[in-house]
Amino acid sequence: MSDLPDTFDRPVHIAVIGGTGLYKIDGYTPIARVNPLTPWGYPSAPILILEHGGVPIAFLARHGAHHEYAPHEIPARANIAALRHIGVRCVVSFSAVGSLQEEIKPMDFVVPDQVIDRTKGIRPFTFFEGGLVGHVPFGDPYDDKIAQIVRQCAKSMQGDGVVLHGSGTAICMEGPQFSTRAESNLYRSWGGSVISMSLLPEAKLAREAEMAFQVICMATDYDCWHTTEDVDVSMVMHYMESNSKNARRLVGAVLDELSKQENSDLVTAKHWVGASKGAVMFCTKPEGRNPEAVKKVEYLFPGFLSG
Numbered sequence: 001m002s003d004l005p006d007t008f009d010r011p012v013h014i015a016v017i018g019g020t021g022l023y024k025i026d027g028y029t030p031i032a033r034v035n036p037l038t039p040w041g042y043p044s045a046p047i048l049i050l051e052h053g054g055v056p057i058a059f060l061a062r063h064g065a066h067h068e069y070a071p072h073e074i075p076a077r078a079n080i081a082a083l084r085h086i087g088v089r090c091v092v093s094f095s096a097v098g099s100l101q102e103e104i105k106p107m108d109f110v111v112p113d114q115v116i117d118r119t120k121g122i123r124p125f126t127f128f129e130g131g132l133v134g135h136v137p138f139g140d141p142y143d144d145k146i147a148q149i150v151r152q153c154a155k156s157m158q159g160d161g162v163v164l165h166g167s168g169t170a171i172c173m174e175g176p177q178f179s180t181r182a183e184s185n186l187y188r189s190w191g192g193s194v195i196s197m198s199l200l201p202e203a204k205l206a207r208e209a210e211m212a213f214q215v216i217c218m219a220t221d222y223d224c225w226h227t228t229e230d231v232d233v234s235m236v237m238h239y240m241e242s243n244s245k246n247a248r249r250l251v252g253a254v255l256d257e258l259s260k261q262e263n264s265d266l267v268t269a270k271h272w273v274g275a276s277k278g279a280v281m282f283c284t285k286p287e288g289r290n291p292e293a294v295k296k297v298e299y300l301f302p303g304f305l306s307g
């Protein structure tokens, strides 16, 4: 694969962000590997462009190709900016999670519709700062149109051992240490379904970048609230490996569906176009805008405030 072109001249609308245990997706032909330098630095790893029935798909390993970035070190702004810059408007992200509910068993999939932010403010989490302020709505942090597709795909795979919980509240903790038992029980009392360290700020940045974004979670453990063994890394890796075939099949089925012509409005995120521009226009008055901040944001939205 080292002789792959490092440029790609067609827009790539769909991306998969792989988490723990999902550092590549097999079964697609790699056609390019690009590594855009964004105003926020390089992404976690070069972005692989794969061919999927004539449709290009981008793949990015969130923690780096060798899992070298801890959750708080992931260059999330560069990741989202680089994807947006190559044309991506629709992101399916994948995350290994601890289960906070008895009925969500290890190896079950969950499509959350809510998230509670328990990060500690040490991760850069917005594109709109330094003299260009914007506040985007985040009441529904994920994209229900993608979620519906994931639910349908999982339903058709049910007989093959795929169990999917179609909604739920995800907790994103700071880490990298796992939770204490008191914290784990607190999150349960809040109605949390699953817990991870990497769900944010990715989803917030994707919303600011006007991208349709949905995370698919796979439970790997019962965290530390349960009577079974407390979570550790080997447990997470073990379940990710045991279930990697189903994870890849589910992602594959979702990509098949997203690639259909009838989903072209979704994969170009027509329903999000203009949301950020409005959020910024009404905030910082032209005379207060820092040209440097505007220039950075124009990497995402060329001609952002001039057009």
Ligand SMILES: CSC[C@H]1O[C@H](OP(=O)(O)O)[C@H](O)[C@@H]1O
Pocket: 018, 019, 020, 021, 062, 063, 071, 094, 095, 096, 097, 196, 197, 198, 199, 233, 236
């Ligand atoms: C390796 S165990 C903890 C690790 O697993 C999850 O990663 P991801 O969400 O990227 O699949 C969790 O968030 C932690 O980063």
Ligand SMILES: Nc1ncnc2[nH]cnc12
Pocket: 096, 097, 098, 099, 173, 178, 179, 195, 196, 197, 220, 221, 222, 223, 224, 231, 236
């Ligand atoms: N129990 C857990 N807590 C946080 N992140 C996780 N990723 C997988 N299992 C996890």
